[in-house]
Amino acid sequence: MKPNYLYILGTALAIAFTMVIAEVYYVQVADVAPEVNRSTTLYCDAIWRMPIENERDGVVQERTTIPVFYCDITDIFSQLKSPECITAYMNISFCQMNIRMADGVHDYSAQYLCTDPDYFKLYRFRFLEGRPFNKTEMDGHERVAVITRDLADRIIGKDQPAAGHIVSINNYDWRVVGVVETPPIIATHCSRELFVPYMAEGLLTATHMEVTDAAFMVCLSVPHDRRDDFWREVAEIEARYNMSLSSHDFPVYGLKPTPIDLRPSFVSHYGRTWNDVGNMFDEIIIDEGDAAGSILYYAIPAILLLMLVPALNLSGMVASRMQRRLAELAVRRAFGARKVRLLWEVLSENMMQTLIGGAIGLVVAWIALYMCRAWIFTLFIGDLASVANMRGSYAVTSEMFFAPSIFIITFITCFILNVLATTLPAVMALRRPIVESLNQKQ
Amino acid sequence: MEVSIKLTGVNKIYRTESVETQALENVNLEVGRGEFLSVMGPSGCGKSTLLNIMGLLDVPTSGTIELCGERIDSHLSDNRLATLRNRSLGFVFQSFHLIGGLSVLDNVQIPLIYRGVGRSERIRRAKEVIERVGLSHRMKHMPSQLSGGQCQRVAIARAVIGNPEIILADEPTGNLDSHMGADIMDLLHRLNEEDRRTIVMVTHNEQQARETDRIVKFLDGRQIS
Numbered sequence: 001m002k003p004n005y006l007y008i009l010g011t012a013l014a015i016a017f018t019m020v021i022a023e024v025y026y027v028q029v030a031d032v033a034p035e036v037n038r039s040t041t042l043y044c045d046a047i048w049r050m051p052i053e054n055e056r057d058g059v060v061q062e063r064t065t066i067p068v069f070y071c072d073i074t075d076i077f078s079q080l081k082s083p084e085c086i087t088a089y090m091n092i093s094f095c096q097m098n099i100r101m102a103d104g105v106h107d108y109s110a111q112y113l114c115t116d117p118d119y120f121k122l123y124r125f126r127f128l129e130g131r132p133f134n135k136t137e138m139d140g141h142e143r144v145a146v147i148t149r150d151l152a153d154r155i156i157g158k159d160q161p162a163a164g165h166i167v168s169i170n171n172y173d174w175r176v177v178g179v180v181e182t183p184p185i186i187a188t189h190c191s192r193e194l195f196v197p198y199m200a201e202g203l204l205t206a207t208h209m210e211v212t213d214a215a216f217m218v219c220l221s222v223p224h225d226r227r228d229d230f231w232r233e234v235a236e237i238e239a240r241y242n243m244s245l246s247s248h249d250f251p252v253y254g255l256k257p258t259p260i261d262l263r264p265s266f267v268s269h270y271g272r273t274w275n276d277v278g279n280m281f282d283e284i285i286i287d288e289g290d291a292a293g294s295i296l297y298y299a300i301p302a303i304l305l306l307m308l309v310p311a312l313n314l315s316g317m318v319a320s321r322m323q324r325r326l327a328e329l330a331v332r333r334a335f336g337a338r339k340v341r342l343l344w345e346v347l348s349e350n351m352m353q354t355l356i357g358g359a360i361g362l363v364v365a366w367i368a369l370y371m372c373r374a375w376i377f378t379l380f381i382g383d384l385a386s387v388a389n390m391r392g393s394y395a396v397t398s399e400m401f402f403a404p405s406i407f408i409i410t411f412i413t414c415f416i417l418n419v420l421a422t423t424l425p426a427v428m429a430l431r432r433p434i435v436e437s438l439n440q441k442q
Numbered sequence: 443m444e445v446s447i448k449l450t451g452v453n454k455i456y457r458t459e460s461v462e463t464q465a466l467e468n469v470n471l472e473v474g475r476g477e478f479l480s481v482m483g484p485s486g487c488g489k490s491t492l493l494n495i496m497g498l499l500d501v502p503t504s505g506t507i508e509l510c511g512e513r514i515d516s517h518l519s520d521n522r523l524a525t526l527r528n529r530s531l532g533f534v535f536q537s538f539h540l541i542g543g544l545s546v547l548d549n550v551q552i553p554l555i556y557r558g559v560g561r562s563e564r565i566r567r568a569k570e571v572i573e574r575v576g577l578s579h580r581m582k583h584m585p586s587q588l589s590g591g592q593c594q595r596v597a598i599a600r601a602v603i604g605n606p607e608i609i610l611a612d613e614p615t616g617n618l619d620s621h622m623g624a625d626i627m628d629l630l631h632r633l634n635e636e637d638r639r640t641i642v643m644v645t646h647n648e649q650q651a652r653e654t655d656r657i658v659k660f661l662d663g664r665q666i667s
Contacts, residue, residue: 328541328542332541332556333527334499334533335527335600337555338521338524338556434500435499438539
């Protein structure tokens, strides 16, 4: 049988479309370096706090969220024992520090992130030189920094050793202790150029705030087998905290502390990603980071729904092709072909073409993703100003594109596509009387 | 006389919502084994319908059919009908009905594919019959590269490759010029005489019909002679 190039092309485009959608979703949620713990990570950048009174002056008082402050890290999060790793970074959107460039004259404004040493345990940067800063340096308020290779190229010189160098940041001398590979732009918790301890002396001039005033993003890695223990711990801490409020009435950021509702304050990476898609799926923000649930119940149906349009198009193409092949099928039946055999022939022939189309689609999708990666990788980041300020790498790694789950989803999609697009028109064609089908051509 | 095809009281009525058309009316016909029978009549008299019913491509509204000694019941399964068509019948259509995407060699093999014959055996037999119809130099050609007469030869080769007892030819020379038509008729006569195949041929051509063993004539669905 001669291949139907239009069908193959249609399939290729449909698969490419699916792959792009799947990849866009995948790179946002998969464990991609340096965010290799996305599947187990929970985030908390604000704590739900209850009103002191449920009702005041006839008005129902609603609970509200208050950012996480340094005191919350020490009072609440430091008590958690079940997480594999707890880290926090100052939640300041894309502030910049001025770094003197290699020419000794000009400054470069670098995106920075103020964090703690455990940050480098949760986020696995590839260290090209040196090491992360450590607890001693943090507690000693030392001015130490980890910088990306791209930044090192700018301020020290291309491919020059940078670890151990003293660089001038905001007119203070800082010691570079490590150089990391520039993180990809899709790693939103990592795509910065400069990483410094938030307790470092002199940070105030850059952040314009004391560490006690800054809002934090707390990131915890809690493996799924420890979740029950974790939530138990959270409930205990919450109860203890709320009990202690009577003796803890000094204001925090000008506000009097109120009872906390801790559990809903945690959001999984999946929850954050879906939230970024435009709050379309508010109800599925899963505070337990239930990856399987997220993908099974929402991502796959969403992709299949998207696939329905190309599937219907292909079904139409197959139906029209079947119409043209009615006489051929009738001739084959006239010479002794059984319906089941013909149905199998048509299905397998279409399956082969679907697979060829799928393979082409896969390649087209990869090319499209590679060519449009700058746009695609920032597609779901709602804040365009943030996108403009992001300083990450647009490099595409094999772990992003050669994901088994994406292959499986694509293969299943191919299969469903083929069955949807072929079976119905084929069965209808074969149910027609042979004579009627033969006369169709005449 | 051994009977290849026996029709008894066959009626065929086509019904639409508003119209009922009697295509065949009480047809009783026997075709002997090895007989070359012509079916004649004006357009719309039911000749092709008769051929389709004989070839198990269509079902009669009432009446019985016997094919090579087997009674064809209405409850005969699709698979059994397919087997009968494959083993006992060969079709030659006026418009050839060759499959455009297949070469001559592949077109001719079709009945053997559905009989489960192995590829090498299929090719051997296909080459044999193609040679017999005089087209061995066109085996790799596609139907679109052949003349009408050559296409009909391919169709005949396809009809006989499975060695069926009966060949049903629906106006096999209808789309051919007289010269090519004569060639095709020669071929059919050879198959009838040399292989003792039963041939039922629908034709409008008096001359060709006279060259066959017997002529039956139809008018308005009834057999008139």
